[in-house]
Amino acid sequence: MPTSSARAAQVREWTYHLLILAIGIAVFAAAVVEADSNGGVGADFGTAMLIGAPLIVVIARFPMVLDRGTVGIEVGFESCVLMFLLCTMGSAEAVIVWSAGTLLTQALTGKRAAARVFNVGVGIVGGGLATVAYDAVNGGTIIESPRGLLAVAVAAATYFIADYVLSAVAVTISTGAPLRSTLVQTGTVLAIACFVPLDSLGYLAAVVARATPSWTLILFGIPLVTLLIATRAVTRGRENARRLTVLFEAAGRAQSLADRQAVTDALRRDAAELLQMKDVQMRTSAPAESEIGVEVQLGEETVWLVARAVHRARATVTGDQQALRTLAAVASDAIARIELIDEMLHLARHDPLTDLPNRAILLDRVTHALERARHQRTQTALLFLDLDGFKPVNDRFGHGAGDLVLVDIAGRLRECVRESDTVARLGGDEFAVLIEDVDPRDVPAMCHRILAAVEEGAVVGGQVVRLGVSVGVAYARGSDTAASLLRNADLAMYEAKAGGKGRCVEYKPTMGRARVERLELIDDLRGAVEAEQIEVVYQPVLEVATGRIVGAEALARWHRGGVPVPPDVFISIAEETGLIIALGEAVLRRVAADAAAIRAIDDGHGDPLSLSVNISAAQLRSPGFIDTVRRAAEAAEGTHLVLEITERQGVDLTGEVLAVMRAIADMGVRFAIDDFGVGFSSISYLHDLPASVIKADAALSADVDHDDRARGLLRSVMEMGRTLGFLVVIEGIEREAQLAVVMQDAPYSLVQGYLLHRPMPLADLVALLSGAPVAQQLQR
Ligand code: C2E
Ligand code: MG
Ligand code: MG
Numbered sequence: 001m002p003t004s005s006a007r008a009a010q011v012r013e014w015t016y017h018l019l020i021l022a023i024g025i026a027v028f029a030a031a032v033v034e035a036d037s038n039g040g041v042g043a044d045f046g047t048a049m050l051i052g053a054p055l056i057v058v059i060a061r062f063p064m065v066l067d068r069g070t071v072g073i074e075v076g077f078e079s080c081v082l083m084f085l086l087c088t089m090g091s092a093e094a095v096i097v098w099s100a101g102t103l104l105t106q107a108l109t110g111k112r113a114a115a116r117v118f119n120v121g122v123g124i125v126g127g128g129l130a131t132v133a134y135d136a137v138n139g140g141t142i143i144e145s146p147r148g149l150l151a152v153a154v155a156a157a158t159y160f161i162a163d164y165v166l167s168a169v170a171v172t173i174s175t176g177a178p179l180r181s182t183l184v185q186t187g188t189v190l191a192i193a194c195f196v197p198l199d200s201l202g203y204l205a206a207v208v209a210r211a212t213p214s215w216t217l218i219l220f221g222i223p224l225v226t227l228l229i230a231t232r233a234v235t236r237g238r239e240n241a242r243r244l245t246v247l248f249e250a251a252g253r254a255q256s257l258a259d260r261q262a263v264t265d266a267l268r269r270d271a272a273e274l275l276q277m278k279d280v281q282m283r284t285s286a287p288a289e290s291e292i293g294v295e296v297q298l299g300e301e302t303v304w305l306v307a308r309a310v311h312r313a314r315a316t317v318t319g320d321q322q323a324l325r326t327l328a329a330v331a332s333d334a335i336a337r338i339e340l341i342d343e344m345l346h347l348a349r350h351d352p353l354t355d356l357p358n359r360a361i362l363l364d365r366v367t368h369a370l371e372r373a374r375h376q377r378t379q380t381a382l383l384f385l386d387l388d389g390f391k392p393v394n395d396r397f398g399h400g401a402g403d404l405v406l407v408d409i410a411g412r413l414r415e416c417v418r419e420s421d422t423v424a425r426l427g428g429d430e431f432a433v434l435i436e437d438v439d440p441r442d443v444p445a446m447c448h449r450i451l452a453a454v455e456e457g458a459v460v461g462g463q464v465v466r467l468g469v470s471v472g473v474a475y476a477r478g479s480d481t482a483a484s485l486l487r488n489a490d491l492a493m494y495e496a497k498a499g500g501k502g503r504c505v506e507y508k509p510t511m512g513r514a515r516v517e518r519l520e521l522i523d524d525l526r527g528a529v530e531a532e533q534i535e536v537v538y539q540p541v542l543e544v545a546t547g548r549i550v551g552a553e554a555l556a557r558w559h560r561g562g563v564p565v566p567p568d569v570f571i572s573i574a575e576e577t578g579l580i581i582a583l584g585e586a587v588l589r590r591v592a593a594d595a596a597a598i599r600a601i602d603d604g605h606g607d608p609l610s611l612s613v614n615i616s617a618a619q620l621r622s623p624g625f626i627d628t629v630r631r632a633a634e635a636a637e638g639t640h641l642v643l644e645i646t647e648r649q650g651v652d653l654t655g656e657v658l659a660v661m662r663a664i665a666d667m668g669v670r671f672a673i674d675d676f677g678v679g680f681s682s683i684s685y686l687h688d689l690p691a692s693v694i695k696a697d698a699a700l701s702a703d704v705d706h707d708d709r710a711r712g713l714l715r716s717v718m719e720m721g722r723t724l725g726f727l728v729v730i731e732g733i734e735r736e737a738q739l740a741v742v743m744q745d746a747p748y749s750l751v752q753g754y755l756l757h758r759p760m761p762l763a764d765l766v767a768l769l770s771g772a773p774v775a776q777q778l779q780r
Pocket of ligand 2: 553614644674
């Protein structure tokens with residue numbers, strides 16, 4: 001739909017064109033009346049009409065084009081025919097033939113109706129004025145005189161000026177450009193320079209026609225055709241140069257366009273400028289018969305850029321089509337570049353796995369939220385989330401499964417919050433939620449929704465895995481920055497973990513201390529591992545049937561500033577920070593070195609002792625572990641090396657881990673499943689592992705001396721282990737009564753416990769092995 005201002009411009013344009021046409025008709029009518037009053041047309045009128053009118057049509061096809069906006073002024077040289085007619089017949093008759101030629105010319109062009117109406121009018125008016133000027137100067141003398149020549153020159157100039165000025169006014173009316181700038185432009189002088197000599201050809205032809213037989217006029221075809229071809233070459237050459245400029249500018253500008261709309265707007269504008277056509281369309285339908293068009297790929301969308309197909313003096317239809325194609329390619333490139341940049345920006349700002357905003361974007365949004373909250377005096381809350389129980393999923397089912405769980409959780413989190421809240425992934429299993437303009441009374445409900453959503457667990461590889469989430473909540477205070485708010489929420493989350501996981505805890509300023517202490521502990525542990533300050537103690541393992549010590553379990557010990565740190569504390573920190581790999585290797589090296597002293601003792605039965613070392617699942621996944629174990633096994637030759645993997649951590653049985661375990665088992669190193677009975681116990685799991693020892697967790701033997709159910713449970717675990725061919729070690733024997741039950745129910749097993757021996761330094765173990773091979777308690 002045209003806008004109202006466009007409609008008003010159209011009305012103005014048509015009014016002007018019709019006015020000029022009306023004057024033209026009046027001029028024509030006056031010529032007819034005049035001819036009639038002169039006694040009708042002369043004998044040559046018919047011939048003049050038959051040859052002159054078509055000649056006007058032909059010459060009019062080769063105008064010189066002077067550009068102005070999307071319209072352009074065409075200066076035709078067909079007026080040389082008018083000059084010929086004026087010199088050879090009555091003025092009125094000349095105007096009639098001229099008018100007929102003009103009418104025919106416009107009837108045969110493919111121009112817009114408005115342009116044709118105007119051109120008919122302007123042609124006849126110009127012709128009329130030229131005739132008046134000619135008559136005025138010539139005054140009825142013969143043409144073969146200076147006066148006759150002058151009359152033709154004045155008539156030609158009059159025609160040119162009339163045509164040029166009336167066209168310039170038309171351009172001004174349709175484009176709104178000031179008349180002055182339309183009139184004064186490059187090319188005008190060249191046009192006059194071409195125009196006057198060409199028109200004088202008409203005069204020359206008339207002189208020749210009067211002196212020689214009419215057929216000699218054919219000779220004028222040669223200079224005429226040469227001149228018309230030259231004119232066309234100039235017009236087309238200038239048009240091509242102009243088009244190149246438009247294309248260069250469009251291509252240059254396309255580099256800096258920032259969005260699709262800008263590209264589309266520029267494309268439409270450039271196409272109009274390139275073709276010098278006002279009505280270039282962008283639409284979804286292909287061009288019709290009378291149209292040209294190109295398909296433009298604007299990202300995913302395809303549109304058609306369509307214009308009228310019209311042969312013009314300035315360019316051919318093929319040339320127009322080619323120009324549109326080039327412009328379309330520029331636009332498609334620009335869109336492709338914009339989309340690529342958009343994609344890169346998206347990738348830089350989002351987590352590729354879950355497509356959630358990343359830490360950088362979160363911090364950015366928090367910064368803006370804090371500013372807004374300060375102005376609008378609203379509250380901002382930030383939730384820091386860390387999944388509980390995610391690591392075992394990764395360890396046990398592999399990272400592919402872990403990724404699926406994270407994507408699933410991300411989707412659930414988004415459903416728990418408002419549309420306006422930001423859910424971001426900070427990395428690993430950490431997420432954050434930014435809640436703007438929040439009423440703190442609503443936050444507990446939101447936290448509960450989040451806890452419940454995550455606690456639904458996830459189905460991985462057909463198994464349901466339990467998950468939870470610990471949430472720290474921090475409210476922005478006046479002085480907070482994005483970083484400090486995030487740190488506070490993190491500290492609160494840490495408290496939620498420490499307080500038993502699966503809960504929401506609100507930040508309090510006292511929370512920072514505990515975190516700092518933990519960071520110091522991590523630093524110290526790292527130092528101790530690097531300085532090989534982790535010690536190893538050994539707890540003997542005994543055979544129930546004989547009371548003999550058959551092996552020992554190596555247990556790591558760390559004294560921090562002289563104070564022992566409980567193994568459960570430093571081992572779990574080492575697990576969380578990845579230090580466990582270095583720590584585990586150090587323990588393995590220590591045990592391999594200690595093996596020499598143990599091996600030297602002959603227990604009198606010739607059986608080598610077993611040395612058990614605890615290893616973490618992370619070690620199994622670390623590169624080079626097989627070689628580490630091989631070196632330790634070689635150094636510990638003469639003892640049996642056993643690697644205990646705690647069942648609590650779960651082990652990824654699907655991947656390379658199993659292959660690593662098999663390779664290690666193949667070199668004669670055995671595996672024990674530690675803490676059996678309290679972790680991910682399943683028979684199929686036992687079946688898959690290349691393990692030969694089960695260590696029943698202390699929890700299984702804790703109550704066997706006073707609880708029949710506990711006793712039954714231990715017995716069934718023993719039976720199962722035995723049936724599957726495992727050697728079973730019962731841990732945590734602290735009391736005589738417990739031992740008595742074990743001796744009765746599981747005489748073929750091994751035992752380990754404070755009642756028999758506490759963990760001890762190597763020297764004590766050596767002394768023990770050398771002196772007292774049979775435990776008093778186990779003697780029947
Ligand atoms: P674990 O592998 O199950 O080791 C047995 C734990 O039970 C040891 O605790 C041992 O001191 C304790 N224990 C032995 N007899 C009794 C008893 O009669 N009653 C009770 N209540 N406890 C008994 P510890 O030394 O504190 O080690 C705790 C855990 O730390 C170990 O459990 C093991 O999982 C881990 N750990 C220790 N050293 C290492 C190591 O070098 N590498 C790895 N990855 N883990 C280690
Ligand atoms: Mg153990
Ligand atoms: Mg254990």
